[in-house]
Amino acid sequence: MGRxxxxxxxxxxxxxxxxxxxxxxxxxxxxxxALVDLDQDALNDVAxxxxxxxxxxxxxxxxxNEADVERYVQEAKDKLGGIDVFFNNAGIEGTVAxxxxxxxxxxxxxxxxxxxxxxxxxxxxxxxxxxxGGSIINTSSVAGLSAGPGLTPYVTSKHAVVGLTRxxxxxxxxxxxxxxSVHPAPVNTRMMRSIEKGSKxxxxxxxxxxxxxxxxxxxxxxxxxxxxxxxxxxxDESSFITGAQYVVDGGMTT
Numbered sequence: 617m618g619r620x621x622x623x624x625x626x627x628x629x630x631x632x633x634x635x636x637x638x639x640x641x642x643x644x645x646x647x648x649x650a651l652v653d654l655d656q657d658a659l660n661d662v663a664x665x666x667x668x669x670x671x672x673x674x675x676x677x678x679x680x681n682e683a684d685v686e687r688y689v690q691e692a693k694d695k696l697g698g699i700d701v702f703f704n705n706a707g708i709e710g711t712v713a714x715x716x717x718x719x720x721x722x723x724x725x726x727x728x729x730x731x732x733x734x735x736x737x738x739x740x741x742x743x744x745x746x747x748x749g750g751s752i753i754n755t756s757s758v759a760g761l762s763a764g765p766g767l768t769p770y771v772t773s774k775h776a777v778v779g780l781t782r783x784x785x786x787x788x789x790x791x792x793x794x795x796x797s798v799h800p801a802p803v804n805t806r807m808m809r810s811i812e813k814g815s816k817x818x819x820x821x822x823x824x825x826x827x828x829x830x831x832x833x834x835x836x837x838x839x840x841x842x843x844x845x846x847x848x849x850x851x852d853e854s855s856f857i858t859g860a861q862y863v864v865d866g867g868m869t870t
Contacts, residue, residue, distance in 0.1 A: 618646025619851045624696035626650045626688070628679050628737060629706035631658035633805035634755070636666070637839035638703055638846050643670035645847065647701070650692040652677050671696075679706045679733035689740045699744050701850040704737040705755040709807045710769040712814025723769040730773035731780070738784045742793055749792030753849045754781050756797045758865050766815065774799075778861060785859030794858035796849050801865035802827050803837040832867030 625642050629635040630651025639649045643666060650673040653659050659674040666672045673695045677684040692699055710726040711718065734754055741752060759767060760774030777797055784795035802808050808827070809820070816823035828835055845864045848854055863869050 618644070619847060619853070620701070621646035623647040623700045623850070624650075624692075624698050625701040625703065625850070626652060626692045626696075626699055626741065627703040627705060628652045628688075628733070629755070630674070631655055631662050632705075632807075633839045634800070634803060634842050635703070635705050636662045638705070638843040639672070640666055640669060641840070641843045641847055642701075642850070643672070645851075646670075647850075648696050649673070650675055650688075650696055652679070652688045652692075653706070654678055679737060680728040682736055685733075685736040685740050689744055693744055698748065699741060700748070700750045702737065702741045702745075702750065702752045703755070703846055703850070704734050704741070704752060706733055707755060707773075707807075708770075709811055710767065712766045712811055714766065715768040718768055723772075726769035726773050727776075730770070731776045734777055734780050738780060738795070742784065742788055742791075745788075745793050746791045750794070751850050751854070752784065752788070752793065752795045753846050754784075754795065754797040756781070756799045756861070758799050758801050758863065758868050760797070760799055761861065761863070761869055767811070781861070782859050789858060794849075794854070796854075796857060796860045796862060798842060798845055798849070799861055799863045799865065799869070800842050801831055801837055801863075801868040803839060803842060805839060808836065830868060831865070832870065835866065837864060837866060 631653035648671040656676040677688040756777040781797040812820040812823040
């Protein structure tokens with residue numbers, strides 16, 4: 617038996633490193649999965665790598681657009697028969713620059729995806745789960761628990777995810793909807809390549825080495841490190857856990 621047998625799962629940011637790895641693990645544990653992302657081609661590519669593991673549905677949508685969110689939730693319900701688990705994971709890093717040099721339009725873009733997108737996902741998936749309950753896992757970051765100089769819009773957005781998680785858990789408890797957040801340290805994905813390049817355009821490898829030094833375990837996390845934590849929070853093993861912030865950070869926030 618799998619830990620997610622017969623669970624119907626929606627994952628936003630499904631074409632990204634953490635989303636795709638989590639989908640793979642969930643499928644192996646018996647779930648059916650709907651992947652949501654902005655890029656249809658990227659979704660199709662990921663789905664091809666996952667087909668051997670179980671049922672995968674792909675839905676192209678903009679998580680910051682309410683009509684798109686309503687559509688992906690309804691399409692997932694129609695194709696899977698319901699939603700039991702929601703990995704509210706889509707996010708962007710924004711521009712690396714000092715606060716006083718950040719552009720308002722870049723700040724707004726990060727907030728639209730990382731805050732409005734999480735809010736809209738909660739709003740419409742909680743409606744879908746209102747009768748049967750379920751587990752929602754929001755992706756925040758270590759940047760949602762501490763400062764991150766050079767990444768003010770991102771840090772602000774990830775702190776906001778904590779507030780959304782806590783309020784979502786308080787309001788969802790009566791319907792047996794659990795809401796928790798995960799807080800990864802730097803993870804070996806496209807996002808960190810972008811941040812490294814933004815930090816040191818002339819030497820991204822040196823930027824990576826500096827970031828790794830901030831992690832007591834001395835390395836970046838891997839997408840699988842995050843996926844295993846999300847699996848626990850998605851499963852019935854965490855049935856008495858809600859409103860919590862879980863770090864997967866190699867000791868970075870200790």
